[in-house]
Amino acid sequence: MSSFFKNMQPTDSELEILQVLWENGPSTVRSVNDRINERRSVGYTTTLKIMQIMTEKGILSRRKKERTHIYTPVLKKSETQSLLVDKLLKNAFGGSAGKLVMQALGNNKTSAEELRQIKDIIKNLEKKQE
C-alpha cells in the first residue's frame, strides 16, 4: 500500500460515509445522504461538503456521470480497516494485537462460523512460528 495513506485518519463523519460506500458501492451524494438519513438527520450540503473534502484529501475519487458525480473510496475496505486497527493497536493497546483480540472477543458475540475461521488463522500463525 502506498505510504501516502499511512497517515489517513478518517474522522467519524468520514467513516460513516465510507461505510455507506462499502455497502452500496460507488454512489452519488444524494444516495449516501439518503442512507445516512435513515439513521440521523443531516442536510444534503453537509454530506456533500464532507465528500468534497474527502476527495481533496484523496480518500475518495469521483467521476462525472451525466449531471452528478459518482464517488468511490480510493482504498479498499480491508486496507482502511487495516490502517484503523493498526492505529488502535498503537494508540491504546501498546501494539499488542493479542490484547486487542481478547478484548474484542470477550466483549462481543461472535458467530460459530467466525470462531472457526479465527481458529484456522491461529493454526496458520502457529505453524509459521515453529
Place this chain on the structure above:
Amino acid sequence: MSSFFKNMQPTDSELEILQVLWENGPSTVRSVNDRINERRSVGYTTTLKIMQIMTEKGILSRRKKERTHIYTPVLKKSETQSLLVDKLLKNAFGGSAGKLVMQALGNNKTSAEELRQIKDIIKNLEKKQE
C-alpha cells in the same frame, strides 16, 4: 459501567496521555510531559491544558498533593479499551468482532503465548454457544 462514559471518545492526544498514566500509574503533569517528550517535543503547558480539559470532561480526576496535582484516569484501562474496540467495531467493521479479530491477527505478529490465550477464549465461547 456508567452510561455516562458511553460517548467518551478520547482524542489522539488524550489517548497518548492515558497511555502514560496506564503505564506509570497516577502522575503529575510534569511526569507525563517528560514521558511524552522522550518521543516528541511538546510544551509543558500544552500537556497541562489537555489534562485540565480531560479533567473537565471527566476522563481524569485529580487530587492535590502538596503543591502539585496528581492525575488518575477515571476509567480502568480495560474499560477504555473496551469502549474503543466497540467504537471501531461499530464504525468500521459493521459490528462483526470476528472480522476485526481476523484483521488484527492477520496484520500483526502475535506471540505464541497470546495465541494460546486466544484459543482458550475461543474454547470458552464455543462452550457457551452449545
Place this chain on the structure above:
DNA sequence: TTGTTATTACGAAAATCTTCGTATATATTT
C-alpha cells in the same frame, strides 16, 4: 422560453483540538 428542480460550488459560523505565552501563586534558596 421561462420557470422548476437537482446538483455542485462557495463561504462562513460554531465547535473542538492543539499549541503555547503570560500571569499568578506558592515554595525554596540565598
Place this chain on the structure above:
DNA sequence: AAATATATACGAAGATTTTCGTAATAACAA
C-alpha cells in the same frame, strides 16, 4: 526579605471538523 524555581490558571491563535445557507449551473418540463 528578595530572588529563583515550579506549578496552575487563563486566554488566545491557528487548524480542523461539522453544519448549513446561498448562489451558480445544468437539465427538464410546461
